Amino acid sequence: MEATFLGFRVEMIISALAFIGAFATVLAMALPFLQRDHRAARLRSISRAREEYSRQQRTEIEQQRRARWRPKKSVSLLQAVVDALKLERLIAPKGIKLKLVQAGYRQPYAPKVYVGLRVLLLIGFLVATFLYVTVVLEDQLIFFQKVLVLAAAPVVGFYLPHLLLVNIIQKRRKEMELVFPDALDLLVISSEAGLSIEAAFQRVTNEIEDVSPVLSEEFGLTTAELAFLGDRRRAYTNFADRTGLPAAKSLTVTLLQAEKYGTSVSQALKVLSQENRAERLSKAERKAAALPAKLTVPMIVFFLPVLMVVILGPAAIRVAELQ
Structure with missing residues (x-):
């Protein structure tokens, strides 16, 4: 007679247990690979999302750049001046571009505009000062004074954009x-x-x-x-x-x-x-x-004279009335 257990043949029970054990073994060996594939899929999805976000950012920046960095006629004129005078070497130093970026001028043509503006102001201040000295102040200044004024005018015109740029940078930094x-x-x-x-x-x-x-x-x-x-x-x-x-x-x-x-x-x-x-x-x-040290001079100049008048004024008026 064949051996049975709970109505089932022993050979069938052993075969079923062996099948379940083999299936569990195969599943345990395949599970890490399945999880790894799932992780790789997640990484690929994150990478695609990152690329999509990067593309959107580039598109937005490009649109803003086209809208904001469209040169005007005056800008084109300054670029033409720089190109005509061959002043590209003045744009090359990194310090100029970095200062313009720190001031908020990130346009590609900003260095040329800056250099062209300095050159035009130099020439404009020189011509305007020469006309003013020779026409309006012709007899009021001696020759040495005229030379001094004519020498100072282009220097002021050349460094005026630099001073304005430094002022803009300082205001942005404070903010x-x-x-x-x-x-x-x-x-x-x-x-x-x-x-x-x-x-x-x-x-x-x-x-x-x-x-x-x-x-x-x-x-x-x-x-x-x-x-x-x-x-x-x-x-x-x-x-x-x-x-x-x-x-x-x-x-x-x-x-x-x-x-x-x-x-x-x-x-x-x-x-x-x-x-x-x-x-x-x-x-x-x-x-x-x-603060107390800084307030010393204003108090001496502005507050003390008024205080002395308030304190000594009535006494001075009383003495004047007695005399």
Whole structure:
């Protein structure tokens, strides 16, 4: 008689258990490969999304560039002056282009316009001063004074655009310095919330757009560069160069070191934010400590004479009445 167990043949039970064991073994061996394929599919989808986002960013930047960087007739005239006088070597130094970028002039023709404007102002100041000295002040100045004025006029015309450019750069930096600690705090919050550095930069761009359009634009450009530039170091370095802020350079160094050594980006940003806040507080304390010394001269010149008149005025009037 054949052996049975619970009404089933023993050979059938053994065959079923062997089949289940073999199936489980094959499934256990194939499961890592299936998971790896699933991970690869996720990576491919992320890569495609990243490429799509990069393409959208490039399209938006190209549209803004076409709309904003369309040269006018005056710009074309200045470019023609630079090309005619062969002044391209004055555009070559990196310092000129970097200063123009820090002032917000990122157009491709900005260096030529800047150099052409300096040359035209030099010639214009020289011609205008010569006509004014020879026609209006012909008999009022001696020869040496006329030569001195004619020599100073083109120098003033040549360096006037430079002074205006430096003034614009300083104003932009002051505006960005006021908002940068808040932007850094937003960057810390975004990174701690689990956002990537690109998404964190984009979030900061949207949040501070109404408070500081200048700093929002810089963060937006950095977001675009992080999306389509292959070298992240270059994107961070460009951000520090465009702003010219010591805090932005510290942020760049922090992000680069975090990526290089694999440390936590959110923790590094938190430490940097605390240091930035402490530095801002120390600057305010230094300004407050220097305030009494700065108020000494105005008080002596403006307040003390009035105070002396108020105190001694009635006594002087009383003495005059007694006499």
